[in-house]
Amino acid sequence: xxxxxxxxxxxxxxxxxxxxxxxxxxxxxxxxxxxxxxxxxxxxxxxxxxxxxxxxxxxxxxxxxxxxxxxxxxxxxxxxxxxxxxxxxxxxxxxxxxxxxxxxxxxxxxxxxxxxxxxxxxxxxxxxxxxxxxxxxxxxxxxxxxxxxxxxxxxxxxxxxxxxxxxxxxxxxxxxxxxxxxxxxxxxxxxxxxxxxxxxxxxxxxxxxxxxxxxxxxxxxxxxxxxxxxxxxxxxxxxxxxxxxxxxxxxxxxxxxxxxxxxxxxxxxxxxxxxxxxxxxxxxxxxxxxxxxxxxxxxxxxxxxxxxxxxxx
Amino acid sequence: xxxxxxxxxxxxxxxxxxxxxxxxxxxxxxxxxxxxxxxxxxxxxxxxxxxxxxxxxxxxxxxxxxxxxxxxxxxxxxxxxxxxxxxxxxxxxxxxxxxxxxxxxxxxxxxxxxxxxxxxxxxxxxxxxxxxxxxxxxxxxxxxxxxxxxxxxxxxxxxxxxxxxxxxxxxxxxxxxxxxxxxxxxxxxxxxxxxxxxxxxxxxxxxxxxxxxxxxxxxxxxxxxxxxxxxxxxxxxxxxxxxxxxxxxxxxxxxxxxxxxxxxxxxxxxxxxxxxxxxxxxxxxxxxxxxxxxxxxxxxxxxxxxxxxxxxxxxxxxxxxxxxxxxxxxxxxxxxxxxxxxxxxxxxxxxxxxxxxxxxxxxxxxxxxxxxxxxxxxxxxxxxxxxxxxxxxxxxxxxxxxxxxxxxxxxxxxxxxxxxxxxxxxxxxxxxxxxxxxxxxxxxxxxxxxxxxxxxxxxxxxxxxxxxxxxxxxxxxxxxxxxxxxxxxxx
Numbered sequence: 001x002x003x004x005x006x007x008x009x010x011x012x013x014x015x016x017x018x019x020x021x022x023x024x025x026x027x028x029x030x031x032x033x034x035x036x037x038x039x040x041x042x043x044x045x046x047x048x049x050x051x052x053x054x055x056x057x058x059x060x061x062x063x064x065x066x067x068x069x070x071x072x073x074x075x076x077x078x079x080x081x082x083x084x085x086x087x088x089x090x091x092x093x094x095x096x097x098x099x100x101x102x103x104x105x106x107x108x109x110x111x112x113x114x115x116x117x118x119x120x121x122x123x124x125x126x127x128x129x130x131x132x133x134x135x136x137x138x139x140x141x142x143x144x145x146x147x148x149x150x151x152x153x154x155x156x157x158x159x160x161x162x163x164x165x166x167x168x169x170x171x172x173x174x175x176x177x178x179x180x181x182x183x184x185x186x187x188x189x190x191x192x193x194x195x196x197x198x199x200x201x202x203x204x205x206x207x208x209x210x211x212x213x214x215x216x217x218x219x220x221x222x223x224x225x226x227x228x229x230x231x232x233x234x235x236x237x238x239x240x241x242x243x244x245x246x247x248x249x250x251x252x253x254x255x256x257x258x259x260x261x262x263x264x265x266x267x268x269x270x271x272x273x274x275x276x277x278x279x280x281x282x283x284x285x286x287x288x289x290x291x292x293x294x295x296x297x298x299x300x301x302x303x304x305x306x307x308x309x310x311x312x313x
Numbered sequence: 314x315x316x317x318x319x320x321x322x323x324x325x326x327x328x329x330x331x332x333x334x335x336x337x338x339x340x341x342x343x344x345x346x347x348x349x350x351x352x353x354x355x356x357x358x359x360x361x362x363x364x365x366x367x368x369x370x371x372x373x374x375x376x377x378x379x380x381x382x383x384x385x386x387x388x389x390x391x392x393x394x395x396x397x398x399x400x401x402x403x404x405x406x407x408x409x410x411x412x413x414x415x416x417x418x419x420x421x422x423x424x425x426x427x428x429x430x431x432x433x434x435x436x437x438x439x440x441x442x443x444x445x446x447x448x449x450x451x452x453x454x455x456x457x458x459x460x461x462x463x464x465x466x467x468x469x470x471x472x473x474x475x476x477x478x479x480x481x482x483x484x485x486x487x488x489x490x491x492x493x494x495x496x497x498x499x500x501x502x503x504x505x506x507x508x509x510x511x512x513x514x515x516x517x518x519x520x521x522x523x524x525x526x527x528x529x530x531x532x533x534x535x536x537x538x539x540x541x542x543x544x545x546x547x548x549x550x551x552x553x554x555x556x557x558x559x560x561x562x563x564x565x566x567x568x569x570x571x572x573x574x575x576x577x578x579x580x581x582x583x584x585x586x587x588x589x590x591x592x593x594x595x596x597x598x599x600x601x602x603x604x605x606x607x608x609x610x611x612x613x614x615x616x617x618x619x620x621x622x623x624x625x626x627x628x629x630x631x632x633x634x635x636x637x638x639x640x641x642x643x644x645x646x647x648x649x650x651x652x653x654x655x656x657x658x659x660x661x662x663x664x665x666x667x668x669x670x671x672x673x674x675x676x677x678x679x680x681x682x683x684x685x686x687x688x689x690x691x692x693x694x695x696x697x698x699x700x701x702x703x704x705x706x707x708x709x710x711x712x713x714x715x716x717x718x719x720x721x722x723x724x725x726x727x728x729x730x731x732x733x734x735x736x737x738x739x740x741x742x743x744x745x746x747x748x749x750x751x752x753x754x755x756x757x758x759x760x761x762x763x764x765x766x767x768x769x770x771x772x773x774x775x776x777x778x779x780x781x782x783x784x785x786x787x788x789x790x791x792x793x794x795x796x797x798x799x800x801x802x803x804x
Contacts, residue, residue: 184664184671191661194650201609201647202661202715203633261652 013306014254014270018277025281032284039163045276046165047224049269051243052250053176054104054220056268057213059251060180061193062260063111063118065214068221068247069240070129071103075222077133080142080235089147097222103129104218108211122214126244133237143234154230165227169269172220176265189213194261250275253303274299317366319352326352327524329366334469334500339491341511341532342504344521345544345734346704350504353521354471357502358390359383370469389462390471395454399447404428406446407461431460435490451595452483459490470494471502476510477731480594480760481795488514506734508537509763520544545736552739553767556746560770561585564754565606565723570615572605576778579615583723583754588745590769590786591758593798597775599758600642603725606756607639608632619722633662638716642727642758644705648712651701655693656682658700658711663718685714689744706737713744724748726757730764742768762791774798 026033051068058065075096082092103125110121145151156164180186191199192206200206224243229235253271256263278299282292319327327349334340344350355361357368359380367374370386377383383390397406404421405412407428413420428442437456446454455475462470476484491501491514503515511518512532520527520543527543541552563582571577576598583589591599604610606617608626617624619635626632629639641647649658659682660667667678682696689710693703700711709729716724729745730738745768749755759765765772766786774781774797781797 182672182675184668184673187657187661187664187673190653190657191650194652195646197647198650199661201607201629201639201641203630204661205628205630261650 011255011264011267014267014274014303017303018270018274021274021277021281025277025284029281029284032281035161037280037284039161039166041276041280042166042169042273043163044279045272046163046169047227048243048246048250048275049169049272050172050220050224050227052247052268052272053172053265054217055244055247056176056251056254056256056263056265057180057189058118058217059248059256059258060189060260060263061118061210061213062196062258063210063213064122064248064258065104065107065217065221066119066122066244067103067107067125067129068217068224069243070126070133071100071218071221072225072228072240072243073133073235073237074103074129074136074225075100076225076229076235076239077137077142077237079226079229080145081136083145083147083150084142089145089150093150093153093226096226097219100218100220100222100225101215102218104215104221105211107218108214111214112207112210130237130241137235137237139237141234141236145233150230151233152230154227154232165231168223168227172223173265173269180265185209185212190261246275249300253300274303314353314357314368315366317353317356317363317368319356319361319364325524327356327363330521330524330526332519332526334502336468336498336500337495338517339495339501339503339515341515341518342502342521343506343511343518343540343544344527345736346706347523348521348544349524350521351473352524354390354473354502354504357383357388357469357471384465387466387468388471389465389467389469391455391458391462391473391475393474393477395451395458397446397454397457399445401446402443403432403440403446403449403457404442406457407431407442407464427464428460431464432456434463435460436486436493450483451478452480452486455479455487456490459494463494467499469500469502471504473504474506474732475503476505476507478595480596481762482594482799484510506732507761508540508735511540512537522546541735544734552735553764554739554742554746556588556749556768558586558746558750560587561752564620565756566616566618566621567602567606568616568618570602570605570617571613572601572610573613576601576605576775577614579780581773581780581783583756585752585754586749587770588749588755588757588768590765590772591756591775592760592762592765592772592794593775593781595760597798598778599775600727601778602775603639603727603756603758606632606723607637607725636722638662638721638724640709640712640716640724640726640729642731644708644712644732649700649708652699654697655686655691655700655703655711656696659685659696659714660718662715666718681718682714685717689714689717690740704737706733706740709733709737709741710744713741717748720748720751721753723754723756726755726759728759729757730759730761738764762794765794766791776800 031037055065055068078099079092079096082095083089107122107125110116111118152164154165158164158167188204188209191204192209196206228239250271251268252258253274254267256267278296282295314330314332316329316331317327318329330353342350352361356363359377359382362378368377375386404424408424413424425442432438432440435456437460440453446457475487479487494501505511515532517529517531518540519529520540522544561584564585566582568580570579579602581589591602593599601610605612608628608631624635626635645651656679660678664673667674667681686696691710692707700708730741733741745755757768769786772784772786772789772794774794776798784794
């Protein structure tokens with residue numbers, strides 16, 4: 001009884017930390033607790049959160065996906081090139097997402113059929129795909145898309161107030177929550193991540209689960225690419241570099257175990273928001289960029305240490 | 314040990330337990346899972362410290378604050394899961410932490426000679442000290458651990474389920490060495506669930522139940538029934554409940570089965586409601602038969618018919634779809650996802666039964682799991698509890714529950730009662746009998762001969778990957794089965 005209560009408390013730790021941080025900032029800066037600023041933070045967070053949702057699945061399997069930043073860039077460049085070539089923006093976006101799925105599936109195939117550790121497989125893919133993005137774009141940004149549909153995806157508002165990227169983020173959060181909590185696939189992700197051999201012996205097709213998970217992660221990276229390209233009205237072959245680490249940070253801050261089998265998507269959302277609010281608050285308070293890094297790093301270490309301590313008993 | 318108590322928070326695990334072992338005595342410590350045996354061992358070996366009570370060696374009170382204290386007092390413990398480092402040689406393992414060296418440079422030849430001496434003392438002169446420990450069989454690794462204990466001047470040797478992974482011959486060898494050690498005045502504390510062995514080798518017996526001392530008996534003055542009653546706290550009517558099922562038509566027919574080079578020429582059939590036991594030494598290919606039937610090992614020859622339809626599973630999923638279940642030997646590694654709840658483990662195999670279009674109907678799932686918990690009498694506070702919090706016997710029942718959501722046509726069992734206490738065993742036998750009564754054909758691999766004899770209708774004996782014979786369980790004996798399993802083998 002005390003164990004499960006403590007566990008619940010622990011799982012809510014990141015959420016409590018977020019509330020404390022927000023309360024503190026509300027007192028310290030008059031600009032923090034305004035509708036405009038809060039939506040601004042959430043919009044900035046959305047790209048990382050979307051990638052982190054896919055990353056959560058990979059980490060639940062005990063794996064990792066380091067290639068998300070490069071997948072984002074390739075998808076963005078493909079979409080931009082297609083629109084420049086005169087294809088409809090809707091079609092280009094769809095193909096871009098499909099490319100993300102294919103690149104993710106390639107990760108999954110190398111990991112399962114090639115029996116390569118996810119870290120190595122996606123590390124290789126990260127470098128390879130970054131090269132592909134540079135080759136396709138010939139190294140320079142592709143800018144200026146006339147489509148109103150495309151610029152709305154990342155720049156539009158719902159009801160004039162809520163930025164569309166925030167809407168995508170929350171909608172995808174709901175989809176992932178449902179996927180993990182309510183579907184056979186979600187259960188199989190937890191089982192495979194918790195004990196792949198036992199899952200396999202119970203009839204779970206663990207290879208298929210893994211391939212699907214990396215495919216989903218690829219699609220999420222591509223979706224983040226769509227939002228980013230739309231907002232900037234430009235596709236950069238170097239876009240997304242380092243995004244994998246931000247996503248991993250959000251997942252781990254949210255309490256998902258890197259060993260696999262344990263974690264939840266709500267934590268990832270909170271983890272991403274925590275990073276976003278911290279960034280925003282430090283900016284509002286006028287903390288220098290150098291100190292911002294020191295503070296963010298300390299917060300991450302502190303959060304992970306707090307998560308560890310009670311588990312030792 | 315006198316008046317030893319230990320509590321974790323509000324839970325009292327041991328209360329005023331007394332235990333005394335004389336030099337030159339083999340003393341059994343018995344009790345069901347959760348009775349406090351492991352805690353007692355951990356106090357003796359210094360992993361825990363007692364809240365109250367004292368430990369005396371040769372009449373002098375001692376303090377065991379850390380595992381190093383235990384070692385220097387001459388207490389050595391040999392765990393169920395062996396502690397050798399597989400990649401290191403036997404010599405390196407034997408001298409780990411107290412290497413013989415001059416000026417930091419290892420004296421290899423001196424260590425080798427000493428190691429050979431200690432190995433000879435446990436009748437293991439045939440083990441090459443330079444061999445990697447991981448390449449030795451479990452039985453031989455155990456001998457290395459005993460040699461290590463002796464080399465540390467152990468006067469009290471604690472053995473925790475030492476025979477769980479040994480073949481009958483290795484057990485006999487071990488017992489011979491234990492008798493030798495006894496003659497040299499070593500005190501041995503022997504922990505095991507196997508009653509037969511305790512009556513074969515031990516002099517006295519101490520029984521714990523729920524953290525209390527139930528009693529101490531001399532082996533010559535007690536019997537099976539009394540010990541079981543002391544452990545369980547009530548009369549256990551039958552260790553092996555009887556089954557009254559008339560076998561039906563042939564469910565599983567196996568003809569000339571072979572895998573890639575390890576087993577071959579295996580033919581048998583099992584009827585609905587029948588239990589076919591598979592006996593044999595470890596490594597004789599018993600588990601391989603089950604794995605091949607379940608689609609885990611590639612089949613190189615032979616035919617398998619399930620209810621007259623050919624069966625050729627490429628992976629476990631295919632076998633499960635055809636109606637085969639497999640309770641694997643290693644609960645922790647193969648049977649359960651330890652970090653998931655009882656519910657999520659119990660529903661894992663047949664999850665699609667409670668799902669539509671890939672979406673789980675959690676109400677139906679919960680209802681079905683609760684029914685299984687009731688039916689199998691799984692003792693858990695809550696189906697949302699992580700399965701690793703359950704006792705061994707209850708975990709094993711969760712493994713059974715996985716397969717029973719839809720009664721399988723054929724259920725393969727590999728050491729179904731391993732690490733389960735007497736009371737839990739009887740409950741698992743009841744489950745097996747109920748399944749048989751429902752028409753399931755059961756194939757059971759077990760290393761415990763009394764279990765195979767009592768629970769099977771017929772017994773297939775394996776020897777070196779081949780069938781050594783099929784015996785009628787009612788008309789054979791342990792001796793006949795052992796003879797068939799070892800005939801012509803040099804051990």
